[in-house]
Amino acid sequence: MQESCPSVKNILLLDSEGKRVAVKYFSEDWPSNASKLAYEKSVFTKTLKTNARTEAEITLFDGYIVVYKFVHDLHFFVTAGDDENELIITNVLQGFADSVGLLLRGDVEKRTALENLDLVLLCIDEIVDGGIILETDSHNIAGKVATNAVDGSVPFSEQTISQALATAREHLARSLLK
Amino acid sequence: MAQPLVVKKDDDLDEEEYYSPFLGIEKGAVLQEARVFHDPQLDARQCCQVITKLLYLLNQGDTFTKVEATEVFFATTKLFQSKDAGLRRMVYLMIKELSPSADEVIIVTSSLMKDMNSKTDMYRANAIRVLCRIIDSTLLTQIERYLKQAIVDKNPVVASAALVSGIYLLQTSPEVVKRWSNEVQEAVQSRSALVQFHALALLHQIRQNDRLAVSKLVTSLTRGSVRSPLAQCLLIRYTSQVIRESGANQGGDRPFFDFLESCLRNKAEMVILEAARAITELNGVTSRELTPAITVLQLFLSSSKPVLRFAAVRTLNKVASTHPLAVTNCNIDMESLISDQNRSIATLAITTLLKTGNESSVDRLMKQMTNFMSDIADEFKIVVVEAIRSLCLKFPLKYRSLMNFLSNILREEGGFEYKKAIVDSIIILIRDIPDAKESGLFHLCEFIEDCEFTYLSTQILHFLGNEGPKTSDPSKYIRYIYNRVILENATVRASAVSTLAKFGALVDSLKPRIFVLLRHCLFDGDDEVRDRATLYLKLLGGEATVGETEKDVNDFLFGSLDTPLVNLETSLRNYEPSDVPFDISSVPKETKSQPVAEKKATGKKATGSSAVSGPIPTVDASYEKLLSSIPEFADFGKLFKSSAPVELTEAETEYSVNVVKHIYDGHVVLQHFECVFLDISILQVTVLVDASEADEFLEVVSKPLKSLPYDSPGQTFVAFEKPEGVLATGKFSNVLRFIVKEVDPSSGEVEDDGVEDEYQLEDLEIVSADYMLKVGVSNFRNAWESMDPESERVDEYGLGVRESLAEAVSAVISILGMQPCEGTDVVPSNSRSHTCLLSGIFIGNVKVLVRLSFGISAPKEVAMKLAVRSDDPEISDRIHEIVANG
Structure with missing residues (x-):
């Protein structure tokens, strides 16, 4: 399988207790919800004591490469097969963490992420499709997600990044489920 | 450790109660809320919130029942009436999550097709992605035209969406996607980095079975039109594939090596890493080729980024197993990594050092390691223990300090796997280093005291x-x-x-x-x-x-017990108390080959063949039971061996047939498994086996099948007589003959008159390996020495020019059909000689042991010395005949 296309097995966003904020699996390696939860738990506990706040960290276990990064009370993970190029996967992680940062206007914590869960889910949708990397540039990702804000009447193609982020900010101001 | 965590949890819980927007969310209530989707005046914001709640539930692992899912799906389709862009995005996401069934898909197809042709690029891109996820091949042909246009669209997001969808569709409708080659080829030249990447990935997958096309693709692209780093990485992978497959013309400069080397100077780190790794993994890589790759990896070792250090040390660790000398230059950098914060990196560094170290550095490394062992996880400790074991075998004189190290860590805390690794290592050292025996046994005795x-x-x-x-x-x-x-x-x-x-x-x-x-x-x-x-x-x-x-x-x-325990257990379970005592020699001795551990990476599943192989019994005992229950076969005696199923049809055709060869002393039974994937009913199924090219076989019985319903497997048998005690081999040609009857699609009834038809199958061979049971021995040397030296037959053979030593070894093993012992079927890359130990039981219950010594010369000429011992000297000669004729 060496000559295959780089692929991502899952993208996880967990909180500081290892609970799900948003997850997306692209591989059949974990067929049931129970096996997914077990995987999340072991990834979380194995990485808990490490310091992944300034630079993305990496670990190898159970035949997977996991790259991860912690921001406040959020833990970002990206998993791939163990023969994958580590730097490609790290690019995906960086794109994910940074674009969430842009969309949440720097307020990267569990509470804001849950209040803007629609943005986080769209963000994952824009990064990887069926395991294949779609986009890793955080500004592009955030731009694509933010233009979908509910009242975005400007045609997408004509919006600049800064406008896009302004829409994201406005979106943030609304409490999601009041 | 657990205690403070729990306390903290309680604190957080209070906060959470206050904050989480999803607190107390309940599926039933949200499904009620979804009724707003039916409002004639849609409130986009409210709908968006409800969808988010639904997605939250699914994301947390909640599931919808079939009815609930259908209801939500229909409600969601109503939302296409809203012009709100944000809501539309959420609708797309929701449809993908619900993965509607075929009859539901029709409802959204027209809406999605409208979006696909919208003026808004973002609509187009997303509609393509959603539609391609949910449609089947008939609908696909309807939208194919639009997809082909989208691939060459000037908007990169639209083009990428179409290309990625193409990669996905290639698994289900390859014949459609293969028609897009021209458009995809054009997209490879795109100025957008990601379009180039996606196009290249799709183009390669379309052509992956055509070696020549891949080679042409690589030749044209390595001249430098690929700029995107991701696409470069792909190109490097494809290039090494081409190099691997064109491995024959060795000697001169390797084709495309210049390209790989130039990638080491790329701006993007991921490309440098990909190229360096590709070079280190080349077959028979020379130290001159390795040097530039090692140099860039060495630079990575001192990077501030953990991921980069990890990638470099992991690659060097692998290189160190085969080319320790090439890595010694990095030793200084490597030693500073022993104290790396990231324990994965530290462990990889230390095991690399152990592989490259010389005898004088062992003591120093041991000292460093003692400080290090207490704060790494068990799985890394195991890696270290294994490295020490191989080090000790390399430097037997150092056994004292290494054995001491092992006994020290044996006394410390640790889990079962870790302790087992240590005990196994000590046992291996005792076996291989006679001087270490007494102290090793003493350490083990101390250990079992507690x-x-x-x-x-x-x-x-x-x-x-x-x-x-x-x-x-x-x-x-x-x-x-x-x-x-x-x-x-x-x-x-x-x-x-x-x-x-x-x-x-x-x-x-x-x-x-x-x-x-x-x-x-x-x-x-x-x-x-x-x-x-x-x-x-x-x-x-x-x-x-x-x-x-x-x-x-x-x-x-x-x-030692030469009967596999699993088989003994099954036989004992089946044994019913009677006057006849249980006879251990009646237990089958065939080691069942481990079912190939399903490699996690294999995402694609063979659709056709898996459906057939599923219900086929693979257990020998069940074969034996089945065959002995058929009166015609009852007097054939004891079943000696059943082969693994052999496919007689190509994958994904209308008919699937595979066959199992059952070998008896004087008979051979071919058991065919048939399965039909057409919606027809076929009757009177027989497999006509033509044994004209196998003159020692005489057909005695053929058992046809009365009818074979759609998609459920059936089986037929053909039995042959063969001379006892003769190694009869030969080729059989096979034809599937049957009567086809159409099934009326409306009533499901089978129409009366049928047509006789035939379907050509592939040939089947009975080879000498079919007369050999794979039975391993636990200690080859003991078994060898206990056999009569008089039965030994030795001869030498020239195998001519082979691709590699490993290829020659596996070819000989498969000709003989014997069980490799003590892992000797694995040939370390680059070795010039190899010894392989095989054991098996030949028909007539004759135990056979084989010792193969291989050597390879510079122009890849392989020579082999074959020594056989067996219970019967005649059989030893027979084995030589097999090799001489193979």
């Missing part, structure tokens, strides 16, 4: 029983063994009793004292312990029926 793992205690006791009596002072071990009888659980006690008996059998001076100890065991509370003690007392006292002579006693005590 060992919490029953498995390890019994393993050590067993080993002690075999090795202990042969040491200079066997009596000093008795104390440790008898302590087990006093202190441990029943399993360990029973095993200690056996060990005592072994000492008693081999050391005459200890015999009287062993008798005293064994008699004590007669009062044990456990049945097994008492039984063993009684048996051994009689055995050693010369009263039992098993042992007439001393040799028999020793055979009984030390001989």
